[in-house]
Amino acid sequence: MRDQLRDLILPSKWEKGAGSRGNSRHLEIKETRIKYTGPGSADKDAASVRADLHVPPSLPLYYFEVEVVSKGREGYIGLGFCTADVNMDRLPGWEPQSYGYHGDDGNAFRSDGKGRKYGPQFETGDFVGACLNRADKTISYYKNGIDLGVAFHNVQEERLYPCIGMQTHDEEVIANFGQGHDGLRFRASVDAMRREAAQRMERSIKRVALPNQGRVGSLMGELIFGFMVHHAYWETAAAVARDMLAGTVHVQPKDIQEVKLRKTITDDVVAGNVAEAIQLADTLAPGMLAANPSLTFRLHLQTFFELVRARDDMGAISFGTDILKRAVKSRDDQELLMDALSLMGYTDATKAPCGQMMGQQARDDLARDIMSAIRSHTGRQQYSPLEKAYVQLIGVLRALEERGSPHLGLLGYMDLDNLLN
Structure with a gap:
C-alpha cells in the first residue's frame, strides 16, 4: 500500500x-x-x-x-x-x-x-x-x-x-x-x-475504420432504435425510425404484443399469480418450461409458497404431494423441497430459518429468471446491442484502469462529441 x-x-x-x-x-x-x-x-x-x-x-x-x-x-x-x-x-x-x-x-x-x-x-x-x-x-x-x-x-x-x-x-x-x-x-x-x-x-481512434452504415441506415440510429424496442419505449422508437432511419424500419405489432405478454408474466409472478404466469409462458414460448425443469420446479415451489402464505394448509399439502414431489428432478430440487415442507411447521412461515423463501425478493428473482429463459428460448437477446457495447466499453475502461494506463488521464481533454460523429 x-x-x-x-x-x-x-x-x-x-x-x-x-x-x-x-x-x-x-x-x-x-x-x-x-x-x-x-x-x-x-x-x-x-x-x-x-x-x-x-x-x-x-x-x-x-x-x-x-x-x-x-x-x-x-x-x-x-x-x-x-x-x-x-x-x-x-x-x-x-x-x-x-x-x-x-x-x-x-x-x-x-x-x-x-x-x-x-x-x-x-x-x-x-x-x-x-x-x-x-x-x-x-x-x-x-x-x-x-x-x-x-x-x-x-x-x-x-x-x-x-x-x-x-x-x-x-x-x-x-x-x-x-x-x-x-x-x-x-x-x-x-x-x-x-x-x-x-x-x-x-x-x-478515428483512424480505426468503423461502419458508418448499419443494415438499413445510420448505425447509431439502429442502435438507439433497438434499445427503445428492447425496453418497450414504443413512441420513442417510432420517432427514431422516422427521424434517424427515414422510415426504413417500423415498430412491429407482434413485438408490442410479445413485450406486453412478457410484462404480464412478470407482473403475475411478482403478484403471486403463478398459475397464470405458467399458462402465458406456455403460450409465448411453447416448450420452454419442458426444456428448463429446474425453473419449472421453482415455479411450482412458488405456487406452494403462495398456498402457505394464504394459510391454505390442505391445499398446500395436496399440491406438495400431487405436483411438487413429482417435479423434483435434481438433488438441489430435493433440498429446496425439504426446506419448503419445513415451513408447514410454523405458525408464521416467514419466521422460519428458510423464511426468506417466502419473501418478495424470491418472487422478483423468479420473475427475472423466467424472463431470461423466455428470451433465450424465443431467440431474443438478453440485452440490446447498445447495452452490450456499453458493457464492453466499461470493461475496457476498467481493464485500462487496473493496468494503470496513462491514456485514461487524457479523456477529460477529448472532444467526445466530435469523436462519435
Missing part, C-alpha cells in the same frame, strides 16, 4: 541518487536548487542528480522545468529523465536508460555518449523544460515556453526520474516540479500539451 501511495505523489525536490561513485560531492543541493562546485576539467568530473520520486506510471503527461540561474564556465548542463540505477557520475543520456538534452551543444543523448543535433543551446536566464508523454511514449523539450519537438520516441521504461547533470564550475539551476518556485509558473502551457496529446489520441 505504501508503494502504491508513493506512485501517486509527484517529484518535489532533488536528491543524490545511489548511483554516484563520488562526484556528488561536486554538487551543492538545496531542495530544488542545485549548483556545481567541482573542478569541471573533463567528462570524468560530471555529476548528476535525480528527483526524490519517479514520475507516476499512470500519469499521461509529466512536465518539469528548470531556470538556468547560471550557465557557469561552459554550460555543460544536461536535462532529462533516468531510471533509479543509472550511474550518476555521468551527464543525462550518456548512460543506458537515461535521456538528456544538453545546453552546451543543443544535442540530444539517449543511453550513450553519441548525441545528435536537436535544439538550440541554452544560456543563463533561459527556462528549459522536459515533457515525458506516457501516452505517446515520447520525451520532448521546451525552451522559454517554445516547443522544440519530440527528442525521443518509444520511451518504454516504467519508472523514470527527472534528472539533471552538470560538469563545469558555477553552473546553477533551480527546478520547478509543478508547485512553482518563488511564485513562478511554467513558461510552457501544460494544459496545451494535454489538449494536443488528447487530440492525437482522438485522431488515432
